[in-house]
Amino acid sequence: MNDLALYVRYLGISLRGQMQYRVSFVLQTFGHFLVTAIEFISIWVLFDRFDRLHDWSLAEVAVFYGFINVSFALADAFGRGFDMFGNMVKSGDFDRVLLRPRSTVVQLAGQELTLRRVGRLIQGAAVLAWGCHALELTLTTERVALAVLVVGGNFALFSGLVVVQATMAFWTVETLELMNSFTYGGVHAAQYPISIYGKWLRRFFTFIVPLAATSYFPIVAFLNRPDPLGSPAWMAWVTPLAGFAFLAGSLCLWRVGVRHYTSTGS
Amino acid sequence: MRPLIAIISARFRLLLQYRAAALAGLCTQVVFGLIIMMVYQAFYRSAPDTQHPLSIGQVITYVWLGQALLAMLPWNGDPEIRALVRSGGVAYELLRPVDLYIYWYARAIALRTAPTLLRAVPMVIMAMTMFGMKPPSDVGSAVGFAIVLVGTLAMSCAITVLVGITMMWTISGEGIIYLLPSVVTLLSGMLVPIPLFPAWAQPILEILPFRALVDAPYRVYLGDIPLEQLGWILLHQWVWIVVLIVLGRHLLKRGLTRLVVQGG
Amino acid sequence: MSQIRVENLIKTYRVAERKAGLRGAFAGLVKRRHRTIEALAGISFELEAGELVGYIGPNGAGKSTTVKIMSGILVPDSGNCVVNGFVPWRDRTRFVSGIGVVFGQRTQLWWDLPVIESFELLSDIYRVPADDYRKRLGELEGMLDLGPFLDTPVRQLSLGQRMRCDLAASLLHNPPILFLDEPTIGLDAVSKLAVRDFVKQLNREQGTTVILTTHDMDDIEALCRRIIVIGSGRILSDGTLSDLRRRVSRERWLIVDLEADHSPPEVPEARIIQYEGHRVIYGFDPATLSAAELIATVSARTTVRDIFVENPPIEQIIARLYAKEA
Numbered sequence: 001m002n003d004l005a006l007y008v009r010y011l012g013i014s015l016r017g018q019m020q021y022r023v024s025f026v027l028q029t030f031g032h033f034l035v036t037a038i039e040f041i042s043i044w045v046l047f048d049r050f051d052r053l054h055d056w057s058l059a060e061v062a063v064f065y066g067f068i069n070v071s072f073a074l075a076d077a078f079g080r081g082f083d084m085f086g087n088m089v090k091s092g093d094f095d096r097v098l099l100r101p102r103s104t105v106v107q108l109a110g111q112e113l114t115l116r117r118v119g120r121l122i123q124g125a126a127v128l129a130w131g132c133h134a135l136e137l138t139l140t141t142e143r144v145a146l147a148v149l150v151v152g153g154n155f156a157l158f159s160g161l162v163v164v165q166a167t168m169a170f171w172t173v174e175t176l177e178l179m180n181s182f183t184y185g186g187v188h189a190a191q192y193p194i195s196i197y198g199k200w201l202r203r204f205f206t207f208i209v210p211l212a213a214t215s216y217f218p219i220v221a222f223l224n225r226p227d228p229l230g231s232p233a234w235m236a237w238v239t240p241l242a243g244f245a246f247l248a249g250s251l252c253l254w255r256v257g258v259r260h261y262t263s264t265g266s
Numbered sequence: 267m268r269p270l271i272a273i274i275s276a277r278f279r280l281l282l283q284y285r286a287a288a289l290a291g292l293c294t295q296v297v298f299g300l301i302i303m304m305v306y307q308a309f310y311r312s313a314p315d316t317q318h319p320l321s322i323g324q325v326i327t328y329v330w331l332g333q334a335l336l337a338m339l340p341w342n343g344d345p346e347i348r349a350l351v352r353s354g355g356v357a358y359e360l361l362r363p364v365d366l367y368i369y370w371y372a373r374a375i376a377l378r379t380a381p382t383l384l385r386a387v388p389m390v391i392m393a394m395t396m397f398g399m400k401p402p403s404d405v406g407s408a409v410g411f412a413i414v415l416v417g418t419l420a421m422s423c424a425i426t427v428l429v430g431i432t433m434m435w436t437i438s439g440e441g442i443i444y445l446l447p448s449v450v451t452l453l454s455g456m457l458v459p460i461p462l463f464p465a466w467a468q469p470i471l472e473i474l475p476f477r478a479l480v481d482a483p484y485r486v487y488l489g490d491i492p493l494e495q496l497g498w499i500l501l502h503q504w505v506w507i508v509v510l511i512v513l514g515r516h517l518l519k520r521g522l523t524r525l526v527v528q529g530g
Numbered sequence: 531m532s533q534i535r536v537e538n539l540i541k542t543y544r545v546a547e548r549k550a551g552l553r554g555a556f557a558g559l560v561k562r563r564h565r566t567i568e569a570l571a572g573i574s575f576e577l578e579a580g581e582l583v584g585y586i587g588p589n590g591a592g593k594s595t596t597v598k599i600m601s602g603i604l605v606p607d608s609g610n611c612v613v614n615g616f617v618p619w620r621d622r623t624r625f626v627s628g629i630g631v632v633f634g635q636r637t638q639l640w641w642d643l644p645v646i647e648s649f650e651l652l653s654d655i656y657r658v659p660a661d662d663y664r665k666r667l668g669e670l671e672g673m674l675d676l677g678p679f680l681d682t683p684v685r686q687l688s689l690g691q692r693m694r695c696d697l698a699a700s701l702l703h704n705p706p707i708l709f710l711d712e713p714t715i716g717l718d719a720v721s722k723l724a725v726r727d728f729v730k731q732l733n734r735e736q737g738t739t740v741i742l743t744t745h746d747m748d749d750i751e752a753l754c755r756r757i758i759v760i761g762s763g764r765i766l767s768d769g770t771l772s773d774l775r776r777r778v779s780r781e782r783w784l785i786v787d788l789e790a791d792h793s794p795p796e797v798p799e800a801r802i803i804q805y806e807g808h809r810v811i812y813g814f815d816p817a818t819l820s821a822a823e824l825i826a827t828v829s830a831r832t833t834v835r836d837i838f839v840e841n842p843p844i845e846q847i848i849a850r851l852y853a854k855e856a
Binding site for chain 1: 290293294295296297298300301302304305308309310311312313318443444445447448451452457458462463464
């Protein structure tokens with residue numbers, strides 16, 4: 001059985017385990033939905049008072065918000081296995097992962113598919129749908145392609161951040177919230193078009209954690225409106241690839257982490 | 267009294283050990299604070315001529331106060347108590363020679379103060395020197411703020427303990443755990459200061475207990491709530507605190523009887 | 531050509547120190563101190579295929595470090611290690627296909643799944659061909675008597691049942707080498723015997739090399755022809771149990787159950803090790819005083835209800851070995 005089939009098999013097991021606790025699942029999903037929906041409520045409240053955010057309308061911000069939440073929800077759901085990794089190091093269960101003749105990445109990634117994250121997915125999709133509807137956006141192939149790039153690129157980027165966060169667990173035993181500043185902070189920041197931020201933050205989100213690359217530029221093209229930052233149209237098609245590059249880099253870092261683990265023990 | 271101090275001190279010490287976590291938490295919050303601050307700045311810049319209930323300067327201070335005191339809010343129940351109730355080990359808690367509610371309350375005090383202390387001090391220093399946070403508008407505001415903050419801690423602990431107690435009713439308990447963070451964030455003024463909410467929402471938010479956790483103390487600090495109104499603020503706070511404590515004690519007794527009857 | 535060759539393994543760890551008390555907690559915020567622990571100071575031994583070896587030592591002696599190195603999950607600071615023709619920590623995925631590992635205190639099975647599903651998943655992970663898997667499962671099921679609970683979720687099994695399942699799980703891919711780390715810990719007497727019988731049978735019938743790490747001396751006595759003793763990162767002894775005994779001391783024990791209220795007679799050349807209730811234990815050196823002579827002397831001077839001649843328990847031997855080396 002090759003690695004991909006094994007990964008899918010693992011996911012199936014995780015899902016079955018979660019479905020055993022049906023009531024809890026529904027509650028958790030609803031709770032997750034609410035927690036993430038509150039974010040948009042606060043945006044709505046602010047727009048109610050201020051009417052515009054620079055030259056963006058509520059519906060446009062809703063599109064940014066929706067895309068980021070959808071992609072992050074997916075990455076969060078699939079990446080939970082790596083999230084749990086920190087505990088494995090503490091309990092010594094990672095040794096067992098190393099004793100199996102399979103890639104550590106496949107084994108960890110398949111550990112869990114957290115279904116309740118669909119709460120964030122639902123509210124993100126709902127907000128996105130509302131925004132598109134309010135702006136009367138037509139469904140073109142170009143739009144679909146851009147949407148796929150946005151979700152795919154962001155998914156890769158957030159997954160990469162999760163891997164980096166897990167890799168940190170090799171060096172510090174305590175759970176690191178540091179990466180949360182990048183993941184959740186990134187989600188929070190990218191919910192708004194980054195043109196509203198100052199220069200240094202825009203630079204940070206373009207070159208260090210390339211959220212701007214994976215979301216802002218392609219979404220501006222998706223909205224088919226002029227970019228206040230003045231970027232050329234082709235950027236929208238190229239920059240999402242930064243997300244995939246980031247993921248590749250984080251997997252290299254992971255390998256360094258595993259090497260460190262095997263040379264120092266736990 | 268001595269066992270209580272020992273409990274608080276032990277837990278406090280334990281929580282202080284998580285220095286990497288504290289540092290990381292500090293970084294996270296600085297990042298969040300900056301992003302939130304910049305979003306507000308962008309909003310205010312978009313409507314420069316309108317008169318707003320709070321100025322951008324006040325909002326910035328409000329935001330940083332929120333980040334500094336974040337750990338004091340009742341985001342969740344005490345995770346150890348949650349595990350205890352789940353496993354049924356809560357029965358062993360009854361063997362302790364201290365009133366169980368008071369014991370859990372004492373733990374909550376440590377839980378809500380130790381991490382806060384670790385983060386609040388550096389955060390405030392950074393915010394005041396670099397991010398535009400302002401000190402209290404006058405001495406009276408500072409003193410008022412401190413007084414209201416005591417109530418905030420008391421209420422936060424009462425809610426924390428209440429959450430732990432509701433865990434004894436599995437379904438509703440779990441429901442509360444998952445709904446609490448969103449309720450607290452929105453209704454306390456954590457996400458958006460309450461004066462910025464639409465007019466129709468204000469009366470509802472004023473009555474609910476949650477604004478006493480965030481909005482009330484911060485606006486006293488800013489001087490936005492004048493000291494004459496301090497009495498009402500405190501009354502509102504402490505009425506709710508008493509309600510929460512009484513409710514908590516009652517539910518605890520019923521919950522324990524239920525557990526004993528069911529056999530844990 | 532030995533199957534396992536370990537040469538001069540050296541491994542040190544750095545451990546962070548934490549001080550107690552409130553002041554220490556604050557101090558820990560600023561700077562952490564480290565100390566170095568020398569886990570292995572030059573370990574060497576060779577094992578042939580089919581051996582059943584006991585690897586024993588006190589806690590912190592370096593047992594788990596050695597096993598981790600041999601199983602490829604830890605890299606030594608220096609020294610060589612060749613297992614099954616591989617250097618374990620290089621080429622990890624190919625190497626681990628050829629070993630089985632059982633940790634006594636942690637299961638490798640999936641907690642919520644029925645046992646059989648864990649087995650199937652493992653057969654996929656180890657890429658065991660379907661026919662081989664079925665055959666192997668049948669064998670192991672028979673040898674370990676797993677039939678009654680193959681469909682039970684692992685979390686519902688008793689410790690003894692779980693250990694048997696873990697043993698089977700580690701052998702599904704037919705590895706030539708099996709590492710057992712504290713396999714009988716916490717088990718009831720019946721389960722312990724079952725585990726021991728299984729390991730003996732496995733080694734005898736299938737020639738599986740077994741390295742057994744344990745604190746349970748009964749395990750050692752029942753199973754191991756060869757015993758390697760490690761202490762403070764060094765090999766203290768490597769040979770058979772009798773070799774070990776002879777090395778440490780030739781002393782044997784005479785256990786006498788006396789008639790009520792008689793005090794034990796003093797015998798020159800024999801020392802009284804313990805006297806409790808009606809039972810007295812004499813220690814003697816067969817070279818200076820034969821068992822027969824001692825029995826005769828004691829029986830002549832008091833009324834004896836029962837008599838046993840024994841070797842001192844291994845714990846004693848090991849303890850004396852450490853004391854000698856220290």
